[in-house]
Amino acid sequence: MRPKIKDVDFTVDEHIWGHRLYDEQLPHLTVLEFLTVLGSNTMSPLCIERDAPPRYQPQRQIRLRALLFNNPFVESIREREIADAEKWVLWSERFAKDAEGLGGFDLGYLRQSFGEFEHFARAIELLRSSSFEARSNKRWSSKFVFPFGPDALYEDLRIDAKGAASNDRRFFARTGEILYLMLSRSKRGPELGKKLVERLFDASLPMNKLVRALQGAPERANEPRPVGYLPHASLERFDRLCDDWLAILARDMPVYDALEHLIAITGLNLLLYFLERGKAASGDAQPVEIVCEIVSRERTKVRALSAESYVANQGYSPAAVRVAVESARLAPEWAAALASSDPKGECAAVLRSLFQWPPEDGGDDPDALNKDGDQLLAQLVEKALSRHEQHFEKIHAAWSRAIGLSSRRLSRRTRYAPNDRLLKSIVLAIVEDRMQFDEFLAEAKVRYGLVIGDVEGARLVSEKLVDQEALSDNRANLEARLAGLGLVRRLSDSCSFVENPFATGGEH
Template sequence: MRPAIKDVDFAVDEHIWGHRLYDEQLPHMAVLEFLGILASNRISPLRPPSAGEVTYRPQRQIRLRSLLFNNPYIETIRAREVSDEDKWRQWTERFTEDCAKLENGDMSYLRNVFNTFDDFAKAVELLRSSSFEARSNKRWSSKFVFPFGPDALYEDLRIGADGAASNDRRFFARTGELLYLMLTRAENGAKLGDLLVERLFDRKAPMNRLVRALQGETQTSGSDKTVGYLPHATHPRFDRLCDDWLAILSRDMPVYDALEHLMASAGLNLLLYFLECGKAQAGDVDPVELICEIVSRERTKVRALSGESYQFNQGLSLRAIRASVESVRLTDEWTKASESDEPNAQSAALMRSWFQWPPENGSDGSVTGDTTGDMLIKSLVDMAESRHEQHFGKIHAAWSRAVGLSSRRLSRRTRYAPNDKLLKTLVISMVDDRMQFDEFLSEIRNRYGMIIGDAEGGRLMKEKLVDQEALSDNRENLEARLVGLGLVRRLSDSCSFVENPFTFEVAQ
């Protein structure tokens, strides 16, 4: 019996990938949501609960986000040629007027924290400039400060006309909850949890202290939340993601710099999880392939192949939806239902146990006495495909673009063309000290399915989709890119090494 999933009319996507992955929750938002859950569970981070489900109590930090993102007149008042006392008075009047309905409470504590109004305004400016999407047109309650520490973490909120705040699932759509579960179920999850808490949750860190000075007393949700549903108890991608994060955190770099690479790594591995689960559900046993063009000014055969690879993977999830629904036909239970005295009713009952649909009372008009099992399957396929295209079906395009894996540069078609930031993340994740360049190409093929050179593209040449020269040129283009980034050292024409510039491991 599959577990019931709340808040859905039927469950198809959810049993393939989990509840839920969401296209509008880009990788950096997934990591922010993950960190909030981790902070709430920092006593036993990334460890399965002894009983029941993983729960957490998110922070709200309404005062902090009000000061940073709902405070447009602070600079105007700061620039006025009046006394410091008048600046505080004028700002307090404006802020209190605009935020009277919110859960801000008394803001007078700011006068005890900052010596002058100018110091206060500079603190707001600094944190605002480091925030995510500060210039976007998102509502102020859905903007996020950089995660400098535990006091800088909070959930996505919707603020009503009466000032009441409620949890919103648009940008914190549970993908971060699934990320938490994935790492909890990885073999080295507990080790990673301890390291993340040690590195990220230092309340005495200078920037976290500044955040706490603005926020004042912590504001939390009034109740615990239960994390989403992840259908896989284990998966190779969980371990790959966990090991990548451990590698990134072991490098000799400040943790705030490492966060950028953690987010890119999370996005890439979540995308591959999405594609791998789709392939498996569709019955395709071949590994995921991402044929990558290393962008050059000349139009190459690799560019065309990369676009075709992108389009093939774009359609994977939709094929998985149809295969998932139609797979019920292959079960012994379906055969028994079809051969029973009441085949229509028994088929409907089986569909309900698998997909939470059709409703028992037939309230949506989907079932009548004449509705056969085949008719139910067709109806559910149509509904599932329609719903899938609204959000799940957009994940591949949205996330591959967000992590720097796909591009339309110099082309009308989107194709896989990794940018410099993603290439740097790959080097930091994979290379402990140095790695022979050909071995590096082989490893990114094995770990992430990325095909760049001729050795990795053997299948493509065998099937006469591309010649060796085109893939060799693509390989050379990558080597030249990495040389330009200071990540490859050439010892001779035939011997190059990829070097990690952050080679000294942090003591753990």
């Protein structure tokens, strides 16, 4: 039985990908939301839900974000040549006036914690400089501090003119909840959960203490809430994602540095989940291919092929939506409905059981219940595609750009052209210590569908879509790029190794 999903008029995208993936929730916001869910489940992190799905009670931390992102005058007061006590008084008056309606903050704890105003101002400066999107034009309640520890995690909020706060689903749209479900349904989920709690939820870490000094006692949502809906009990992609997280966390680097790579590799895996489910739902059983141009000074023949690969992958999700709706014709219930004494009513009932549509009262189309099955299907296809193009269809473009997989640099068309940051994250995920370059390319194809060299692109060569020399040159460009990043060591003209500079247990 498909569960009833609230807050949607009909469910098509949701039964292909879950409730919900969202284009505006970029990978760094997805990981932040994931950590807020994990923060409420530290006693049994990433354990498979049995009788009920996980619930969580996110922190709100309104004082913290107001001090960091709605506090523009702290710098000017800091620079004034007046006594320290006067600075505290002047700042407190200004801040309290600006924070009217937010519950009347008692600011006395700040002076007790920091003593001198200069120390307070430096703490603000440090945490602002390390926050996500600090200079964006987002409202202050939708800006996020770096996840230095449990006190630095909070949900996205909308705060009205009267100071009333409510959770918002624009930037924390449930994609982080879906990520939590994916990892909890992976084979090694509990192992990962334990490591994350140990390394990211230590309240005694210095930076978390600094956050706690600003925030004071945590502020939480009033009630626990359930996580979103993920239609798949298990997938190889869930296991791959979990293995990537464990691999990066095993590298010899501070966890705060590892987070950058976790965000990139999560974005790549989520993008592949989106493409794989779309491709499968549209009836295409072949693996996803991402033909990557490795940008060099000279224009290559792979560029056009990479752009075509991008366009092809862009088309899978709307095709999946159309097929998902049309597949209702194949259900035994549909044939029974057509043969019944009330085919219009019974066809509507079948669609309602599958997609929560049409409403029993017809909703905004009172004539819906007078339409036959074909008319209802056509109407639902139109509605589903219209809604899909608003957000779901934009996921491929938004996420691939955000993680550095796609680019329009040196080209009028968007194509796959991974940047240095993403390439480094992929190396950290794949290479434990060192690996032959050809093996690395093969593994990148198996794990992520990345087609770079002539061996990985053998199908393209055999179908005469590109010549072997062009892909061989592309392979050489990647080798040169990785060598420039210190990630490849050449032993001879025919033997190169990809090396992980953060390999556990020693240096090369």
